[in-house]
Amino acid sequence: MVKLFKWLKKYALLIVMLLLLAAPSVxxxxxxxxxxxxxxxxxxxxxxxxxxxYSGMLSLGSAALLATxxxxxxxxxxxxxxNPWVGAALAVALTTFIGTGLALPAFRLAGPFLVVTxxxxxxxxxxxxxxxxxxxxGAYGLAGFAKLLPSTRxxxxxxxxxxxxxxxxxxxxxESRLGLALKSLREDEVAAEVMGxxxxxxxxxxxxxxxxxxxLSGVFLANLTGYLSPDSFTAxxxxxxxxxxxxxxxxxxxxxxxxxxxxxxxxxxxxxxSSSRLLxxxxxxxxxxxxxxxxxxxxxxxxxxxxxxFPLGTGRAKDRS
Amino acid sequence: xxxxNDLVVAYEVAPVLHSVSLEVQAGKIVTxxxxxxxxxxxxxxxxxxxxxxxSGSIEFCGEVISNKRPDEIVKMGLAHVPEGRxxxxxxxxTENLKIGAYTRKASRSEVKSDMQKAFDxxxxxxxxxxxxxxxxxxxxxxxxxxxxxxxxxPKLLMLDEPSLGLAPVIIDSIMDKIREINEAGxxxxxxxxxxxxALSISHYAYVLSVGEVVLSGDSExxxxxxxxxxxxxxxxxxxxxx
Numbered sequence: 001m002v003k004l005f006k007w008l009k010k011y012a013l014l015i016v017m018l019l020l021l022a023a024p025s026v027x028x029x030x031x032x033x034x035x036x037x038x039x040x041x042x043x044x045x046x047x048x049x050x051x052x053x054y055s056g057m058l059s060l061g062s063a064a065l066l067a068t069x070x071x072x073x074x075x076x077x078x079x080x081x082x083n084p085w086v087g088a089a090l091a092v093a094l095t096t097f098i099g100t101g102l103a104l105p106a107f108r109l110a111g112p113f114l115v116v117t118x119x120x121x122x123x124x125x126x127x128x129x130x131x132x133x134x135x136x137x138g139a140y141g142l143a144g145f146a147k148l149l150p151s152t153r154x155x156x157x158x159x160x161x162x163x164x165x166x167x168x169x170x171x172x173x174x175e176s177r178l179g180l181a182l183k184s185l186r187e188d189e190v191a192a193e194v195m196g197x198x199x200x201x202x203x204x205x206x207x208x209x210x211x212x213x214x215x216l217s218g219v220f221l222a223n224l225t226g227y228l229s230p231d232s233f234t235a236x237x238x239x240x241x242x243x244x245x246x247x248x249x250x251x252x253x254x255x256x257x258x259x260x261x262x263x264x265x266x267x268x269x270x271x272x273x274s275s276s277r278l279l280x281x282x283x284x285x286x287x288x289x290x291x292x293x294x295x296x297x298x299x300x301x302x303x304x305x306x307x308x309x310f311p312l313g314t315g316r317a318k319d320r321s
Numbered sequence: 322x323x324x325x326n327d328l329v330v331a332y333e334v335a336p337v338l339h340s341v342s343l344e345v346q347a348g349k350i351v352t353x354x355x356x357x358x359x360x361x362x363x364x365x366x367x368x369x370x371x372x373x374x375x376s377g378s379i380e381f382c383g384e385v386i387s388n389k390r391p392d393e394i395v396k397m398g399l400a401h402v403p404e405g406r407x408x409x410x411x412x413x414x415t416e417n418l419k420i421g422a423y424t425r426k427a428s429r430s431e432v433k434s435d436m437q438k439a440f441d442x443x444x445x446x447x448x449x450x451x452x453x454x455x456x457x458x459x460x461x462x463x464x465x466x467x468x469x470x471x472x473x474x475p476k477l478l479m480l481d482e483p484s485l486g487l488a489p490v491i492i493d494s495i496m497d498k499i500r501e502i503n504e505a506g507x508x509x510x511x512x513x514x515x516x517x518x519a520l521s522i523s524h525y526a527y528v529l530s531v532g533e534v535v536l537s538g539d540s541e542x543x544x545x546x547x548x549x550x551x552x553x554x555x556x557x558x559x560x561x562x563x
Contacts, residue, residue, distance in 0.1 A: 180416065180420050188410075194395070
């Protein structure tokens, strides 16, 4: 039993990827769309894992970066008439640039003050999109752009491949010298500085990487829906991305991917409950988090496994300090 | 090795150091004594680049460092063990030590051999290498903080009140380790409130009072001058009685 779980843990990422590759063949069209959205969210959430999980900088404006990526792609294709691949590259580049700029307030702000700044940024972007009607289509939304690849299925495979590569990269970053610097930032900024970590550069890298993945996720979002509207990029959306990072365990790449897909599909799975759906959704989340916080001090998949009594090796003890 | 000339430091508008000059010679243990609020920690922070001085110069190994960033200063071989230890509580002991070697871009095997040295110095840390730093006792955290600073292979190690909040037995063992580190070739600048303790292991001492150096000399001669110490450090009541 223990052996089986060790094995499962070792190959978890691979197993999840294989399941995702098999998804188009075993799901209905609607279910497939939900899985697609899950994978697209997972790319975004891996970026947040670097920013929130590794570096400890809480952002509630991530939906705005997603919007930047999606809208840049859409506008470049519809209004400028660029090739989709060029548009995608430029969209990711612009989002990375803007996201890196978000690191500037983070030089001086931390904790709740940084959160407020990112919320403000999120609202600014959403309202800009709403009001720059000639360019963005305003409340009518933006449509009529081409996909990266002709068939939805191929876009999906491209997305899964990207997710796989990104997952490995994010995992490697976590174990690398850069990852160590980011984690030291999360633990104690003064101590990190004294150890010779260039705090400003580390913050910028963290924001840049997370914005890059948000931009890429935005491009895929535009590809999936074929229609963009400012309503999909509200602060509530940002909060649900935060939820995905937290439920995934804040440190685990595989956890982040699984939790992205689960949380994306949970409202759809609960749809049969009709009017009490949101109530049950919140209850499921609350119970899940509560159970894990009590037993392990961490609300995570690993924590859930532990709560259910599966031996998974070292669970982190609660900090004493 | 380290030379400070007419250093003036202020937080916002309130001046903390008026005119501090001191010198640390290579191979020695130099201690900086002073009561609460005398400006000891501020001096260290200014040396390691955490605060920019208003005027005055700080020279390290013949190079002016007062306008350099903290990470550049660490790279030059100056390590700072901050007040209150400041270990990374959510990271393991091993991870904490790895961050200590952050600026060196050393190879894995080099880091490993240095980590072995740290474990030889503090065998206690080897036992706890996979434990989260935040779950350890104060003394163990202080050991980790010193070991972490040593991972950067410093020429000069600056310690900010390593005895803070520790039991007397632990303090003795920490002081022994500091002497050991110095004997192995690292120069040490030690900050202490506990004058008797610091003077017992150091070669040279400066006494700081309200942002100014009021006294300096060989540790032995300063230790004999009880009346002066009492005047500036609030007497022996702060020292240990054993």
